[in-house]
Amino acid sequence: MWSFFARDPVKDFAYELLPDSQEKSGIWTLHRGKRKTNGEPVSVFVYEVTQGTEQQTQLAKAAFKRMKTLRHPNILAYVDGLETEKSLYLVTEQVTPLAVHLKAQAEKGGSGELEVSWGLHQIVKALSFLVNDCHLLHNNLGVWSVFVDRAGEWKLGGLDHVVPEQGDPTGVSLPAPKAVYPEMEKYDPPEMPNSSGEKWAGEVWRLGCLIWEVFNGPLPRTSSLRSLGKIPKALVPHYCELVGANPRARPNPARFLQNSRAPGGFLSNSFVESNLFLEEIQIKEPAEKQQFFQDLSDNLDSFPEDFCKHKVLPQLLTAFEFGNAGAVVLTPLFKVGKFLSAEEYQQKIIPVIVKMFSSTDRAMRIRLLQQMEQFIQYLNEAAVNSQIFPHVVHGFTDTNPAIREQTVKSMLLLAPKLNETNLNQELMRHFARLQARDEQGPIRCNTTVCLGKIASYLNAGTRQRVLISAFSRATKDPFPASRSAGVLGFAATHNYYSVTEIAARILPTLCAITIDPDKSVRDQAFKAIKSFLTKLETVSEDPTKLADIEKDVASCAQAAGASSSWAGWAVTGMSSLTSKLIRNAPGTEGGAAAEGSGPDNDTSPTSATDEAPAPGRVITVDLFDSCNIVGLTTDSFEMRVEIDAAEPEVGRSSSSTAVKKQSSDWSSSGWDADDSWSNEKEGQGQSSAGEEGWGNDWGEEDTDTTLTNSTLPLPEGVRLASDYNWDSSNAAIGTGQNDLFASVSQRNTASTAATTVRTEGGKKTEGQQIELVLIRYERWVCKAELSKKKREERRKELEAKRAERKAAKGPLKLGARKLD
Secondary structure: OOOOOOOOOOOOEEEEOOOOOEEEOOEEEEEEEEEEOOOOEEEEEEHHHHOOOOOHHHHHHHHHOOOOOOOOOOOEEEEEEEOOOEEEEEEEOEEEHHHHHHHHHHOOOOOOOHHHHHHHHHHHHHHHHHHHHEEOOOOOOOOHHHEEOOOOOEEEEHHHHEEEEEOOOOOOOOOOOOHHOOHHHHOOOOOEEEEOOOOOHHHHHHHHHHHHHHHHOOOOOOHHHHHOOOOOOOHHHHHHOOOOOOOHHHHOOHHHHHHHHOOOOOOOOOHHHHHHHOOHHHOOOOOOOOOHHHHHHHHHHHHHHHHHHHHHHHHHHHHHOOOOOOOHHHHHHHHHOOOOOEEEEEHHHHHHHHHHHOOOOOOHHHHHHHHHHHHHOOOOOHHHHHHHHHHHHHHOOOOOHHHHHHHHHHHHHHHHHHHHHHHHHHHHHHHHHHHHHHOOOOHHHHHHHHHOOOOOHOOHHHHHHHHHHHHHHHOOOOOOHHHHHHHHHHHHHHHHOOOOHHHHHHHHHHEEEEEEOOEEEHHHHHHHHHHHHHHHHHHHHHHHHHHHHHOOOOOOOOOOOOOOHHHHHHHHHHHHHOOOOOOOOOOEEHHHHHHHOOOHHHHEEOOOOOOOOOOOOEEEEEEOOOOOOOEEEOOOOOEEOOOOOOOOOOOOOHEEEEEEEOOOOOOOOOOOOOOOOOOOOOOOOOOOOOOOOOOOOOOOOOOOOEOOOOOOOOOOOOOOHHOOOOOOOOOOOOOOOOOOOOOOOOOOHHOOOOEOOOOOOHOOHHHHHHHHHHHHHHHHHHHHHHHHHHHHHHHHHHHHHHHHHHHHHHHOOOOOOOOO
């Protein structure tokens, strides 16, 4: 015998109800629910047939039918439904009753007028759709029939009493609301149901009741409508039209909407306008979209948080993904991102940001770099190293100085997330090139500053190979701020140097800066020298402290800013270094300009803009205090050495140095060297042969010009240039007593051909320059005479061969045929 068992349709339903989530909404019970397959949140309206009356069941089934057939953006969206003998299940988008929403907002300080204005706009628009387009009457408009979704948008529901204007053609009539709920009578208009007024007269009367309850709470009695309460003044005239005693004077919902949106009306504001634009954004022109997103950024601060998250954000993502909106969406996108949780940010924002970094649009690249601080904490290391950093490094070689500047600054945020290869090899290679070759002094300066800040993330080998060479080179930069950055870089990274490096490499470099033309550089140099000397004295007094002082030399990466307190002045100095406005007018010497950039001549920082700066101007940002933004001219600088005839002594030439503003000619200053820092060994100044890619350019820190070693014995008959009498008026003409070139031919070239020496700081005295001229002249004379002698010998050899061939052939005979 076969037996059949009927399956329970409720168990097979695709949605489940969440416990303890029910709220009463008319004849329905509202539950929070979710889809079983993916957990999507929904709302489920449940009506129990067994617990309701026949009239209520009739209303529930009518509402079930209307929800399936009515589709409008401002009407509660139908998702699914289930009808059984015992109950009705109506599944809609996730919503909250308006009464519950207003109560929650009141606890937070009350709903703003912007939110209410857009909500009323949506309800009136839905009512206009029913009345004017569908020719239906709602008959149940009130706070209980309005719901609010996650974005804060109001939806019209409660379709239990919806009927056609001309009556139901089937002859079925639904009971009036007051027949089911006696307390609803206070919402009925004062005229009789069969009066000669417009069909929508009762609908707009109930709209007036809704407006009163939104601002003043539950309506106690019909007569309370005369008291305006908290209704905004801009809305009062239009509200009075809705609740007027004459039904014929009440406006159509469409006309009420039009009047309220007139200039100065309650529905005329930026929030409503932004929402209307977003609803029609797909049909807007590209220029209109660009302007809208630019204005949206300023308005977002006053918009409700839920609206920004669930309405604006999806439109921004869509505009970038499919609308080619470009960089203009970045600012509002990051503003909205502040409202998201970390998980939501990872899911919605990060994929778009990663894709943006691959864009070739310069405006987008520079805005991403400028606003990296807002999203860097959400980026994981894998995405940074594989998808973001390879695109960011292109900014180091960009022709636009502003992009190079922002790229350098962004390394402060990216460095903690970079892997070993990208940080210690790729990034250092680009930093070396920028510091050596970039024509913009502020960029070279900020490269040095950034290197000092990320030093804690470098491995011990890279720090030992790079820091001293990089900061030493910075102290020779023609740009005064770069020299100061080099000095401060030494002090800020003091804990990464051994005492041997301090004594043999750092202090000699700092001592050379004590005669810098710029006083602020000299002051920083003296402070650094005193600090390093204090460190050496400590070890000298107590050698057992050596291990403690050098504990960080070979340590791994640590938190930035872990410097000891004694070098706190260095970090402070670096923070304000590039915050000064340094301007050199044409024809002004750099030394004077540098003096003007001291602490007594600081200027107010200028404000940053979102627009990409023009190529002729660099926006320099202090990498240690991003609030200070400085504009610097793009003219490059060149070091020139002027010899003072009154001070020919060695070591005095540095004081006569002047930094002058020149064109972009770096050949004479030696800054067009290889893009590398050397790994010079202590005391030798030689590069490590095993470090490929770090050339010898940084190893030769003093100068690339060599002089004759003045400590070697001079050839017989040769005097120093300083021994000559340079006053030609007192010299005996025609005699060789004081003749500069009289003893040139008597010099022994072999003894001085291969001897070279450097002077301290690479500066040549006047006498040494003359001596160098003599040596080069003698070598030139010798080479010229040797070449002349060889040419003469070769000529005689060729003439002899020609004569020999001519004699061997003899005279030619007439008629004889010359054989080949």
